Amino acid sequence: xxxxxxxxxxxxxxxxxxxILTFFLIFYIWHQAKSIRLGYETRKLxxxxxxxxxxxxxxxxxxxxxxxxxxxxxxxxxxxxxxxPEKEQIIRDDFDQ
Amino acid sequence: xKNLYQxxxxxxxxILTFFLALWLCVLISRLIQLQVIxxxxxxxxxxxxxxxxxxxxxxxxxxxxxxxxxxxQSLPVQSVFCSPLDDEPMDIQLEKINKLRQIxxxxxxxxxxxxxxxxKNDHFIWIKRKIDLATAEKAKNxxxxxxxxxxxxxxxxxxxxxxxxxxxxxxxxxxxxxxxxYKYNSTLQGKKGQGIVLRxxxxxxxxxxxxxxxxxxxDLVLTIDETIQYIAEEELQKAIHRTKASWGTVVxxxxxxxxxxxxxxxxxxxxxxxxxxxxxxxxxxYAPGSTFKxxxxxxxxxxxxxxxxxxxxxxxxxxxxxxxxxxxxKKYGTLSFPEVIIHSSxxxxxxxxxxxxxxxxxxxxxxxxxxxxTEIDLPAEEKGIFxxxxxxxxxxxxxxxxxYEISVTAIQMLQAVNVIANKGVITRPKxxxxxxxxxIGAKKIPLQFKRVISEETATRLTSIFREVTKTGTGxxxxxxxxxxAGKTGTxxxxxxxxxxxxxxxxxxxxxxxxxxxxxxxxxxxxIDEPQGQYYGGQVAAPVFREIAVQVLRYLHIPPQKILSxxxxxxxxxxxxxx
Numbered sequence: 128x129x130x131x132x133x134x135x136x137x138x139x140x141x142x143x144x145x146x147i148l149t150f151f152l153i154f155y156i157w158h159q160a161k162s163i164r165l166g167y168e169t170r171k172l173x174x175x176x177x178x179x180x181x182x183x184x185x186x187x188x189x190x191x192x193x194x195x196x197x198x199x200x201x202x203x204x205x206x207x208x209x210x211x212p213e214k215e216q217i218i219r220d221d222f223d224q
Numbered sequence: 225x226k227n228l229y230q231x232x233x234x235x236x237x238x239i240l241t242f243f244l245a246l247w248l249c250v251l252i253s254r255l256i257q258l259q260v261i262x263x264x265x266x267x268x269x270x271x272x273x274x275x276x277x278x279x280x281x282x283x284x285x286x287x288x289x290x291x292x293x294x295x296x297q298s299l300p301v302q303s304v305f306c307s308p309l310d311d312e313p314m315d316i317q318l319e320k321i322n323k324l325r326q327i328x329x330x331x332x333x334x335x336x337x338x339x340x341x342x343x344k345n346d347h348f349i350w351i352k353r354k355i356d357l358a359t360a361e362k363a364k365n366x367x368x369x370x371x372x373x374x375x376x377x378x379x380x381x382x383x384x385x386x387x388x389x390x391x392x393x394x395x396x397x398x399x400x401x402x403x404x405x406y407k408y409n410s411t412l413q414g415k416k417g418q419g420i421v422l423r424x425x426x427x428x429x430x431x432x433x434x435x436x437x438x439x440x441x442x443d444l445v446l447t448i449d450e451t452i453q454y455i456a457e458e459e460l461q462k463a464i465h466r467t468k469a470s471w472g473t474v475v476x477x478x479x480x481x482x483x484x485x486x487x488x489x490x491x492x493x494x495x496x497x498x499x500x501x502x503x504x505x506x507x508x509x510y511a512p513g514s515t516f517k518x519x520x521x522x523x524x525x526x527x528x529x530x531x532x533x534x535x536x537x538x539x540x541x542x543x544x545x546x547x548x549x550x551x552x553x554k555k556y557g558t559l560s561f562p563e564v565i566i567h568s569s570x571x572x573x574x575x576x577x578x579x580x581x582x583x584x585x586x587x588x589x590x591x592x593x594x595x596x597x598t599e600i601d602l603p604a605e606e607k608g609i610f611x612x613x614x615x616x617x618x619x620x621x622x623x624x625x626x627x628y629e630i631s632v633t634a635i636q637m638l639q640a641v642n643v644i645a646n647k648g649v650i651t652r653p654k655x656x657x658x659x660x661x662x663x664i665g666a667k668k669i670p671l672q673f674k675r676v677i678s679e680e681t682a683t684r685l686t687s688i689f690r691e692v693t694k695t696g697t698g699x700x701x702x703x704x705x706x707x708x709a710g711k712t713g714t715x716x717x718x719x720x721x722x723x724x725x726x727x728x729x730x731x732x733x734x735x736x737x738x739x740x741x742x743x744x745x746x747x748x749x750x751i752d753e754p755q756g757q758y759y760g761g762q763v764a765a766p767v768f769r770e771i772a773v774q775v776l777r778y779l780h781i782p783p784q785k786i787l788s789x790x791x792x793x794x795x796x797x798x799x800x801x802x
Contacts, residue, residue, distance in 0.1 A: 181300055191294040192382035196454040217777070 710736020
């Protein structure tokens with residue numbers, strides 16, 4: 128039995144094709160891995176956005192609560208010792224007559 | 225020899241093949257039994273064992289005041305539940321509850337209820353709902369098998385008790401129970417989603433999957449103004465304490481649009497109190513007394529039967545109708561029609577009523593909306609009591625002329641005052657300004673108008689009611705720099721034990737608007753059973769003044785008249801600014 132001899136060109140083409148195939152295969156795997164990783168990151172960021180939105184809502188309620196007129200008046204009167212202005216202390220800037 | 229050996233092999237192969245085929249048949253039969261015959265039963269059992277469907281409540285819509293201040297908002301919190309494991313001994317399961325009890329501050333009664341449910345082998349037991357995130361974190365750190373956490377929404381009211389009667393309350397499942405929360409429950413609530421808890425063979429929950437995303441509720445913008453509401457609540461509270469009254473309400477509106485700017489009740493309650501369900505301004509009915517003379521005067525002018533120059537003899541200080549004496553609090557002598565209203569003479573008003581006639585009086589009272597709900601967008605509104613004309617007695621017209629034999633709500637009376645302020649047009653009071661539906665954009669609630677009396681009648685009435693606060697019974701309602709139009713009312717309350725009007729229990733009220741010629745706000749104040757002074761002009765009118773001064777300043781409504789004293793004008797500064 129005589130083994131078939133490959134020409135040099137055939138060997139080069141085969142090696143080249145193998146390299147190209149391997150390259151595409153590696154690229155494909157890398158691309159898939161990257162996509163999955165990006166997917167995880169996107170999901171993580173989405174969760175972060177959701178969590179930040181919730182945090183904003185919470186802070187808005189807190190802000191609203193801190194600015195409630197009852198609280199502001201209590202602090203003004205009790206802590207800052209302020210009192211309502213007397214009538215003669217009021218200056219109007221919207222008096223057009 | 226070879227043939228014998230081959231035969232033996234062949235025989236063995238046949239036997240082996242036969243047994244293999246038999247084994248395969250048994251396997252196939254068993255598979256058919258499991259996958260086809262018993263499939264529905266096993267499927268049901270598996271689902272029961274490893275899945276638990278759960279309703280996901282959507283985030284409830286936010287409620288804002290007219291300037292965008294948050295009045296009610298839902299925020300995510302954690303709820304704890306347990307799914308006991310089948311093979312876990314009872315004492316270990318109960319031990320878990322004891323551990324959680326300290327962190328979650330469970331009461332003895334609550335802990336016992338949970339334990340009883342564990343003993344009954346319940347597969348889903350709430351341990352505590354809507355706890356704060358820090359507490360939930362502490363409980364999570366215990367790493368207890370079968371104890372799970374789920375996110376829910378909890379209603380927060382950052383303004384605390386402010387406008388509590390209007391906003392109302394929700395129950396633990398975020399369903400509205402009173403106020404706007406109840407009336408607009410379907411709008412605020414959104415659509416429920418569905419989730420599933422997946423369990424392993426030991427029935428431990430290992431995953432929560434959302435099957436159907438919940439649709440969040442729609443936000444609402446109320447007509448209420450946080451600052452005006454605060455002013456109304458503060459002043460009402462002061463008035464109730466000052467007069468030692470049992471109850472009171474203040475309602476402030478924009479006459480043109482019917483938008484309610486403030487609706488205060490005192491005593492008020494926190495958002496978790498069931499007593500919040502009764503909003504006195506729309507629920508509590510009372511005899512309006514002299515404020516109802518607004519309607520008698522309207523009927524008088526509109527019917528054309530009464531002239532401004534008509535004179536009424538009030539010199540006796542009383543009038544007898546069907547054998548009953550109705551009195552004035554003093555003898556007035558002879559009064560003209562406007563003077564009868566300005567001084568709130570019962571004797572004079574009854575004579576005016578007689579001149580108007582029963583038919584006209586009935587028509588006007590009905591036209592102003594009494595005996596019917598105002599259709600304000602709040603639940604549990606009362607329509608009051610107003611009898612049909614065919615049920616009237618001989619004294620009914622006289623009693624109605626001065627605000628008896630009828631019971632009204634504060635909101636009905638304010639609606640009537642708004643007719644005068646609006647030059648004869650009635651507007652439906654409303655409390656929701658906008659529905660912020662993201663699918664159709666902000667939906668405004670349309671205004672509804674209907675003419676009740678002519679513009680001329682309303683203008684003439686305004687001139688009379690302006691005089692009430694200048695020289696009549698409502699002097700205490702005067703606001704410096706502004707013309708106020710209004711009417712006082714003092715009504716004796718019906719004593720249920722005797723069936724007669726009490727001489728000790730009264731309802732004092734004042735209803736009016738300011739500025740009289742171009743009304744920006746209209747207001748009604750009702751003070752129930754004040755002690756000591758009890759006249760509307762003494763008890764309710766000053767509350768009108770105190771609130772109006774602050775609200776007009778807040779709304780930047782400049783005084784109509786130059787005030788030489790006390791107020792320094794700074795027009796030059798404004799010009800510089802321009």
